[in-house]
Amino acid sequence: MRKHNKRNRSIRKYKSGPNFTGQHLLHNPKTIKQLIETASLQPTDTVLEIGAGKGALTFPLAEKAGRVIAVEIDSAYVEALRLKAKCQPHIQIIQSDIREMRLPAGPFCVVANIPFSITTAILEKLLSVEGKAFQRGALILEKGAARRFTQDTTREPRLLMWRMQFLFEMRAIVPRTHFAPPPRVDAAIVRIARRDPPLVPAKEGKRFAAFAAYVLSHPRLLAADALREIFTPAQLKVVLKNAKVDRELAVASLSLEQWASLFHSMLQHAAPYRWPKG
Numbered sequence: 001m002r003k004h005n006k007r008n009r010s011i012r013k014y015k016s017g018p019n020f021t022g023q024h025l026l027h028n029p030k031t032i033k034q035l036i037e038t039a040s041l042q043p044t045d046t047v048l049e050i051g052a053g054k055g056a057l058t059f060p061l062a063e064k065a066g067r068v069i070a071v072e073i074d075s076a077y078v079e080a081l082r083l084k085a086k087c088q089p090h091i092q093i094i095q096s097d098i099r100e101m102r103l104p105a106g107p108f109c110v111v112a113n114i115p116f117s118i119t120t121a122i123l124e125k126l127l128s129v130e131g132k133a134f135q136r137g138a139l140i141l142e143k144g145a146a147r148r149f150t151q152d153t154t155r156e157p158r159l160l161m162w163r164m165q166f167l168f169e170m171r172a173i174v175p176r177t178h179f180a181p182p183p184r185v186d187a188a189i190v191r192i193a194r195r196d197p198p199l200v201p202a203k204e205g206k207r208f209a210a211f212a213a214y215v216l217s218h219p220r221l222l223a224a225d226a227l228r229e230i231f232t233p234a235q236l237k238v239v240l241k242n243a244k245v246d247r248e249l250a251v252a253s254l255s256l257e258q259w260a261s262l263f264h265s266m267l268q269h270a271a272p273y274r275w276p277k278g
């Protein structure tokens with residue numbers, strides 16, 4: 001009873017606000033194997049596991065990677081994990097809120113069945129830094145979020161910016177019955193890998209986001225109309241042709257490659273005073 005109270009106390013500290021998530025532990029061996037294989041780990045890799053729970057992924061990960069950094073917010077899980085990992089020095093268990101934790105400075109991968117309710121905060125943390133530490137990852141996301149992150153086109157400037165740096169690929173649907181307790185909806189395995197080279201260099205990320213936000217402020221606008229304030233009519237003709245963009249195409253339907261081409265054309269040809277500001 002005392003232990004139960006202690007556990008509740010340590011979670012309650014983080015439970016306030018809308019960001020606390022339920023604990024949906026993976027119990028399907030095939031899904032665990034597939035998730036880990038999706039990350040293509042090497043014995044020299046450092047893996048960050050976000051939300052280690054009872055260690056369903058932590059220990060299989062330790063068989064593949066050189067070092068596992070397992071982060072978990074719940075003190076009861078942390079205590080149990082530390083006991084279990086006692087004789088495995090390459091597993092480091094950290095009790096922390098991932099949103100507040102400093103990420104490894106050197107190259108690392110991520111494999112995780114993440115707390116769904118903080119999906120955006122986690123991706124923001126992993127993908128928005130200019131450094132190149134985060135290499136690739138295999139994440140279980142809510143199916144809806146997985147679709148949003150991997151579909152061919154998007155209306156979200158920030159997501160578009162991430163996709164200029166990273167490849168997102170949906171690998172498999174994970175039925176809700178593969179978790180205990182099951183979440184409300186099915187999930188999916190998503191592979192994320194740093195593009196080399198990126199479609200837009202990381203140092204231009206903010207400028208690209210401002211460009212995308214401006215162009216997408218009216219997603220149904222035709223490309224030629226949306227870009228009219230940025231390019232002169234003569235430039236626009238060439239720029240659209242180079243990006244293989246039909247004048248009648250709505251900006252919400254631009255492909256990632258077309259976005260990248262239009263942005264590079266802006267940097268090259270448009271007068272800087274016409275560039276959208278963030």
Ligand SMILES: C[S@@+](CC[C@H](N)C(=O)[O-])C[C@H]1O[C@@H](n2cnc3c(N)ncnc32)[C@H](O)[C@@H]1O
Nearest residue numbers: 024025026051052053056072073097098113115
């Ligand atoms: C979906 S469960 C996954 C558990 C385990 N990896 C598995 O697959 O069985 C998510 C885990 O993240 C933990 N968690 C929730 N919010 C967190 C946060 N902000 N930082 C770190 N861990 C968190 C939960 O306590 C839970 O153990």
